[in-house]
Amino acid sequence: MSDLMEIAIRRGFFWQSFEIYGGIAGFIDYAPLGNNLRRKIENIWRKYFVIEERAVEIDCPNIGIEEVFIASGHVSSFNDVAIECENCGRIFRADHYIKEKLDIEVDPSIEAVKEAVEYYQMKCECGGKFKDPTPISLMFKTTIGPGKGKVGYLRPETAQGMFINFTRLLHYFREKLPFGVAQIGRAYRNEISPRQGVIRLREFNQAELEYFVDPKFKRHEKFEDVAEDVVSLVDKFDVLHRIKLREAVERGIVAHELLAYFIGRTRRFLLDIGIKDEKLRFRQHKDDERAHYAADCWDAEVLTSFGWIEIVGIADRTDYDLKRHSELSGEDLSVFIPYPEPIKIKKKKVVAKMEKIGPTFKQKAKKIAEKLENVEPKDFVEVEVDGEKIKLTSEFFDVVEIEEELTGERIVPHVIEPSFGLDRISYAVLEHAFDKDIVDGEERKVLRLKRSVTPIEVAVLPLLSREPFTTKSLEIYSFLKTEGFYVEYDDSGSIGRRYRRYDEIGTPFCITVDHQTFEDDTVTIRDRDTTKQVRVSCKKLAEILRILLSTNKDIEEFGPRFR
RNA sequence: GCGCGGGUAGUCUAGGGGUAGGACAACGGCUUUCCGAGCCGUUAGCCCGGGUUCGAAUCCCGGCCCGCGCACCA
Numbered sequence A: 001m002s003d004l005m006e007i008a009i010r011r012g013f014f015w016q017s018f019e020i021y022g023g024i025a026g027f028i029d030y031a032p033l034g035n036n037l038r039r040k041i042e043n044i045w046r047k048y049f050v051i052e053e054r055a056v057e058i059d060c061p062n063i064g065i066e067e068v069f070i071a072s073g074h075v076s077s078f079n080d081v082a083i084e085c086e087n088c089g090r091i092f093r094a095d096h097y098i099k100e101k102l103d104i105e106v107d108p109s110i111e112a113v114k115e116a117v118e119y120y121q122m123k124c125e126c127g128g129k130f131k132d133p134t135p136i137s138l139m140f141k142t143t144i145g146p147g148k149g150k151v152g153y154l155r156p157e158t159a160q161g162m163f164i165n166f167t168r169l170l171h172y173f174r175e176k177l178p179f180g181v182a183q184i185g186r187a188y189r190n191e192i193s194p195r196q197g198v199i200r201l202r203e204f205n206q207a208e209l210e211y212f213v214d215p216k217f218k219r220h221e222k223f224e225d226v227a228e229d230v231v232s233l234v235d236k237f238d239v240l241h242r243i244k245l246r247e248a249v250e251r252g253i254v255a256h257e258l259l260a261y262f263i264g265r266t267r268r269f270l271l272d273i274g275i276k277d278e279k280l281r282f283r284q285h286k287d288d289e290r291a292h293y294a295a296d297c298w299d300a301e302v303l304t305s306f307g308w309i310e311i312v313g314i315a316d317r318t319d320y321d322l323k324r325h326s327e328l329s330g331e332d333l334s335v336f337i338p339y340p341e342p343i344k345i346k347k348k349k350v351v352a353k354m355e356k357i358g359p360t361f362k363q364k365a366k367k368i369a370e371k372l373e374n375v376e377p378k379d380f381v382e383v384e385v386d387g388e389k390i391k392l393t394s395e396f397f398d399v400v401e402i403e404e405e406l407t408g409e410r411i412v413p414h415v416i417e418p419s420f421g422l423d424r425i426s427y428a429v430l431e432h433a434f435d436k437d438i439v440d441g442e443e444r445k446v447l448r449l450k451r452s453v454t455p456i457e458v459a460v461l462p463l464l465s466r467e468p469f470t471t472k473s474l475e476i477y478s479f480l481k482t483e484g485f486y487v488e489y490d491d492s493g494s495i496g497r498r499y500r501r502y503d504e505i506g507t508p509f510c511i512t513v514d515h516q517t518f519e520d521d522t523v524t525i526r527d528r529d530t531t532k533q534v535r536v537s538c539k540k541l542a543e544i545l546r547i548l549l550s551t552n553k554d555i556e557e558f559g560p561r562f563r
Numbered sequence B: 001g002c003g004c005g006g007g008u009a010g011u012c013u014a015g016g017g018g019u020a021g022g023a024c025a026a027c028g029g030c031u032u033u034c035c036g037a038g039c040c041g042u043u044a045g046c047c048c049g050g051g052u053u054c055g056a057a058u059c060c061c062g063g064c065c066c067g068c069g070c071a072c073c074a
Helices: A003-011 A032-051 A067-070 A093-104 A108-120 A161-163 A164-174 A223-227 A245-250 A257-273 A321-330 A354-372 A422-433 A471-483 A494-504 A539-550
Strands: A015-018 A026-030 A054-055 A063-065 A079-084 A092-095 A134-137 A141-144 A148-152 A179-188 A202-213 A228-236 A241-245 A278-286 A296-304 A307-318 A335-352 A381-383 A388-392 A397-411 A414-421 A434-439 A442-447 A458-462 A487-489 A510-513 A523-525 A531-539
Touching: A003 A015, A003 A228, A003 A422, A015 A321, A032 A063, A032 A179, A032 A202, A032 A422, A054 A141, A054 A257, A054 A487, A063 A442, A063 A523, A067 A161, A079 A093, A079 A108, A092 A093, A092 A296, A092 A510, A093 A108, A093 A434, A141 A245, A141 A414, A148 A245, A161 A202, A161 A414, A164 A179, A164 A510, A179 A278, A179 A422, A202 A257, A202 A422, A223 A245, A228 A245, A228 A257, A241 A523, A245 A434, A257 A296, A257 A307, A257 A422, A278 A307, A296 A381, A296 A422, A307 A321, A307 A422, A335 A523, A422 A434, A442 A494, A458 A471, A458 A494, A471 A510, A471 A539, A494 A510, A523 A539, A531 A539
Parallel strands: A054 A179, A228 A278, A458 A487, A458 A510
Antiparallel strands: A015 A026, A063 A148, A079 A092, A079 A134, A141 A148, A179 A202, A202 A414, A228 A241, A278 A296, A296 A307, A307 A414, A335 A397, A381 A388, A434 A442, A510 A523, A523 A531
């Protein structure tokens, strides 16, 4: 186990779920420190992707009904067919295997695969025969209600909640694009073989933003804020670019400004929570790698001890989801977009002469008139009523020229989706923060977490574990709690030992109550990264800590150096 | 899911058919005027189930978990 994971488990960032029963792969518990870390990361995410956008946050059920995932395509595309070798036991994805061996496309259904395997007498690479094909589903299925109930699934992404509430959300935003809707929550995928601790989970935490736009305007009014940012882009041909986002759009590496904007925002966010720029890149999905709904997709990847791992996906989902939900639910999920100026169109139109049609066609007259509304004007026209074709000469209608005014059009918005894997992000933040250095000839393990994400912000430590140091320290500890800090009190062991304890979990500041405290009501603040100390007045302590925790200021700005 | 290797205290580890040893951590006390000091004490362990055996943590089988490779990761 790595030094970091040893700390993460021992000190309480992550624990194996169900440990006393032997545990199960693909599930972790957030221990006290890890939970706090993730919450803080979530709050910074909210700032970047909800508060600073024209966006809102919602919260939908983790269980969805079958219809939702039939429409989204997950029920079918999450149901792969597997074939297993009788001899060596290897399992292959049937459609991939058949494509590879025979270069034929086969429908990924049990029947089609079975037929193909039998017809071509397919054998495993080891020479063994295949058992009958079996489905493998990554969807967690459940039953809603008693008895047979209704089929439900644990959601494989939070995104669908935003799509199925589209009409309500559109109304909430007073019928105007663009707008964003975010959701932070759990999602579930019944992975075949989860590995690598927090990297691949069966239940995981997502933060997703669905940004609905007019497909003709895939731009963002704040693009200029990030346009000059230099990012590492690996395009779908595996070419690495170190390039300004503006240039990446101009050169067509990134499809449009809106994707580039979210790449920029994502990078800024990740740097803000402590991801290292030199260990961050954005990689474009290859054509055969994209999800069934995506037109273009860029992943944020970070370098960790597991190699480059994907932590964010920024996809252009186009109108795929809204169209599918519209088709299957029968709801209109389009937006009316008014033109800047109404467009006037002159056109010729057929108008029925009822005084002629009525007597001639009797009961059919009304239906014929309705059909005539949409007929191209000619000398004579033909309409079909109840399967009967009826020709009408010009005596039955007039052709008049009318002027129509079009005030706008209805469109189905496109969706740009930045989707964040919070578990992997939290883990990567820890890895990028982990460091060892030498203090007074002794190795020190330290988490150099950004002040804004650190689970314990301040530790209050009596220099000596006895009166009056302890009582005074406890007073300061209580006071800082009422001031809203995440603060710990610790009087166990020597002062040096305690400093190391807090270095190890990334606490940026330690407050020490020493002899001088009782002379002039001052304490020292120790900086985790430099181990420097300054002396400040107790009265100003809360204010100073608040500034320190929300900025990168040096403690030496707040008091004279001590030791 | 397959193959290989592994699972001993909170963590790391020694040993191994006959009462399981250490280090670090944690806790209590003494000590202690600023970076893992010292002394005394305490808590705490053979992944789970079955089999073989007088006796299993040790051997065998199965399961679970971890690591690596293959496959999977929409």
